[in-house]
Amino acid sequence: NAGVTQTPKFRVLKTGQSMTLLCAQDMNHEYMYWYRQDPGMGLRLIHYSVGEGTTAKGEVPDGYNVSRLKKQNFLLGLESAAPSQTSVYFCASSYRGNYNEQFFGPGTRLTVL
Amino acid sequence: AQSVAQPEDQVNVAEGNPLTVKCTYSVSGNPYLFWYVQYPNRGLQFLLKYITGDNLVKGSYGFEAEFNKSQTSFHLKKPSALVSDSALYFCAVRPNMDSNYQLIWGAGTKLIIKP
Numbered sequence: 001n002a003g004v005t006q007t008p009k010f011r012v013l014k015t016g017q018s019m020t021l022l023c024a025q026d027m028n029h030e031y032m033y034w035y036r037q038d039p040g041m042g043l044r045l046i047h048y049s050v051g052e053g054t055t056a057k058g059e060v061p062d063g064y065n066v067s068r069l070k071k072q073n074f075l076l077g078l079e080s081a082a083p084s085q086t087s088v089y090f091c092a093s094s095y096r097g098n099y100n101e102q103f104f105g106p107g108t109r110l111t112v113l
Numbered sequence: 114a115q116s117v118a119q120p121e122d123q124v125n126v127a128e129g130n131p132l133t134v135k136c137t138y139s140v141s142g143n144p145y146l147f148w149y150v151q152y153p154n155r156g157l158q159f160l161l162k163y164i165t166g167d168n169l170v171k172g173s174y175g176f177e178a179e180f181n182k183s184q185t186s187f188h189l190k191k192p193s194a195l196v197s198d199s200a201l202y203f204c205a206v207r208p209n210m211d212s213n214y215q216l217i218w219g220a221g222t223k224l225i226i227k228p
Contacts, residue, residue, distance in 0.1 A: 004156070040122075042203060042220040043157075058215060090156055098207050099145045099164045102216070104156035 001026050004105035006091050012111045013081045021076040021108050023091030029103070030096040032074040033058075034066060036087040037107075043090070049074055050096075081112045115140045117206050119219035126194045126226050134189040134222045136204030144206045146187040147216070148178055151201040160202075163187060174198070194226045 004025045013019055023032065034046040045058030047066040055066045063085060065077045074093075078085060088109050092102040117138045126132045138144065148160040161172025168180045178189045189202060204219040 040220065042218045044218075045215055048215070092157075098209055099162070101147060101159040101162055102157075104149075104158070106156045107154075 003027065004091055004093055004103050006089075006105035006108050008108060009106070010109050012113065013078075014113050015082060017081050018077070018079050019081065019110075020078075021089055021091075021110075023074045023076070023093075023105060025072055025074075025091075025093040025103070027093060027103065028071070029093035030071075031094045031100075031102075032068065033092045033094075033102065034064070034074065034076045035090045035092065036060065037090060038087050046076065046089075081110075083112045086110060086112045115206075115208065115217055117204055117217050117219040119202075119204055119222045121222050122220075123223045123225065126224070128196055128226050128228050129193055132191050132194045132198070132224065132226070134202050134204075134224060135186070136188060136219055137184070137186045138204075138206045138217070139185065140206050140208050140217065142208055143182075144208050146178075146180060147205040147207070148172065148176070148187075148189050149203045149205065150174075151203065151221075153200075157203065160189070196226045196228055199224055199226045 007022045033048040035043045044060045049055045049068040052071045067075045088107050090107050091105040094100045094102045146163040149157040151157045163170050163180045171177045201221050203221045205216040207216050
């Protein structure tokens, strides 16, 4: 099993450009999450999904959109990138239930110039 | 507001000595508690969790954590540190009465084990 995979691993964008980050999991998890990690700030939840076709806002959703058309995939979109979106982005997934641990992907390092 | 505190940005321990990484929380009800580890340039890995029952839980790589309800703490411990334990450690809490499925994360503690 590959677990949680993310593409791309690295990306440099210019301000105003758009891009989509792809997350895929092969563990048949119901829940999926997108986080950003910035130095000294821990993890902040951007959006999450509790099932195919459903998404919800997290702590810092502005400037991002998500879609979950298939259970195994969770896409994060930046419509018009800003330097403040320079960060490391992590996708995670888990089984249904508040007591289940999350499994993380390796991350995408995004730089917006 | 609900929160998780990891009071130490960095913890330095000599190899072979016991280590403790502290976590306290302010959450209503009886939450679920988690520890994760992040090695450089990697994603987070689950270490252990407390759901209910015995206050001392054991996890991966020889780590354990002690839940203390009266002190609202969930400190991570290991009897004998290894250089390979050097990493960033995150405590996370999920209120079990909360239906929004979100974890409340601490800011992380950098653990440095010196040979």
